[in-house]
Amino acid sequence: MIRAALSLALVLIAAAPARAETVVAGVSLDEIGITARFDGTEVLIYGAVRREEPEPDGPPLHVIVTLEGPAGSVTIRRKEKIAGIWVNTEEVGVSATPTYYSVASTGPLGEILDPAEDVRQRISVPLAVRAFSGPLEVEDARPFTEALLRIRMAEGQYTLSEGSVALIEGTLFRADFQLPANLVEGDYKMRIYLLRGGQVIDSHRSALPVRKIGLERTLFLMSRENAYAYGLMSLVLAVVAGWAASAAFRLMRR
């Protein structure tokens, strides 16, 4: 026990010099509200590197910023040709995978991030997204995972923009994220990593809430919590519109 505590203390002392550089960060928005006019939004994540002493020599400083949406379940289905038409046959269910994930960095991830560190922190897109659970109904789930990544990357739900983080004077950095229009509500996790020689020397985490607001929220909640009233409201809308059209038409003919 004492030995364990001692070795922990040693590790902490050894780690102390690396803590010489820490990250301070901010976001351009406190909260994202999805309204009827919502058509995606830009988010600027900025920050600075705080140093107690002059910048050390050796490998250059790099920054990686990630933004991760709430997890959601998804089913991946594969089509096969049966009797001349394309039909969904095999499927793989994923219980929790981010609905949005974006990585921005000062350079190519392969060069600035050690693979072991990537596994530990789950930074790159395939590692952050990988989240299979439960028994698989198919022999080889790999094509399904690849399809999930490919489709979501093509739709802009998963993005990797290497070199898009601007690092000025080795101190100030900024990362711009373009969030798509089909955002899912929830808390978006923001992570910032400072790296040297492929190793993480400091990190910062915070959350960016995304909420439906105003009419959008009212309608969405009503459809879930008060489905009968919502259905009736839709019908009343339809009947009134239909009647009004007929009445207006009669007036115009007169």
Next chain:
Amino acid sequence: MQIYLPIADVAVNAILLLGLGGVVGVLSGLFGVGGGFLITPLLFFIGIPPGVAVATGSNQVVASSVSGVLAHLKRKSVDIPMGCVLLVGGIAGSAGGIVAFNWLQSLGQIDLVVQLAYVVFLGFIGLLMAQEGVRSWRRARNPSAGRTKRHQHHWVHNLPLKMKFRASGLYISVIPPILVGLVVGVLAAIMGVGGGFIMVPAMIYILGMPTKVVIGTSLFQVIFVSAFTTMAHAVTNQSVDIVLAFLLIAGSVVGAQIGTRLSGRLKAEELRMLLAFLVLAVAIKLALDLLLTPSDLFSLYPGNAP
């Protein structure tokens, strides 16, 4: 102008939706159809999830049918008892259709079934209309050709439970109209249509109803079946998008007026051919989607399959 739809969770151009509703409205004014069979596939094409497209489509059908039936009530061309009998079958069929819809959705086959149903029915109806159009066009050019007399009495009319339908001038068993209602109800729930385009030929050819009361009666019962379907979708799978419905209805209501005015200026045969081509075009587009190798064999569906 992009607008974010709260249930479909996608941002769509509001002008496009108004326009879409408008075009379908013009068609419904021109041809006296509810337009559900066109609006639902058009919603698929612009990227609305099929579940939401179907449920919201039935809400739009309520609006256009109400608008249409009021005119027919004025003209007394609605057979209300017949409408009620059809409705009995329709509600039962619609309830069954909703159960089938939710089951197919959990299997991941709803898109396939909806698309197949559209290809088969639109293709069939489109061909029928094209044939009818060609025939009446020939008749218009050659008026001496005789008209074919429609078959009047089937054995199905003599089943038990006979009832008098004054407006239609019929004394037939209630079983065939209930069955017709049932089949149309199932299709309405699965395809998100009012079913007028199937109901109308069925009423004429199977029930032997006179043409003048067919459209009004069909609209009358479609209102209730679609209202029931909308309600059932709203309660069981929460896929009715009221913002989407509002935009479509606003467009179609205006479009229907324009359509009704236009219909006086165009020739009936030309109109019918036009609609036939349109219906066939939609059917062919949907059929190609099923037959051609998809660009990606994999597809994602929100939610976890049980």
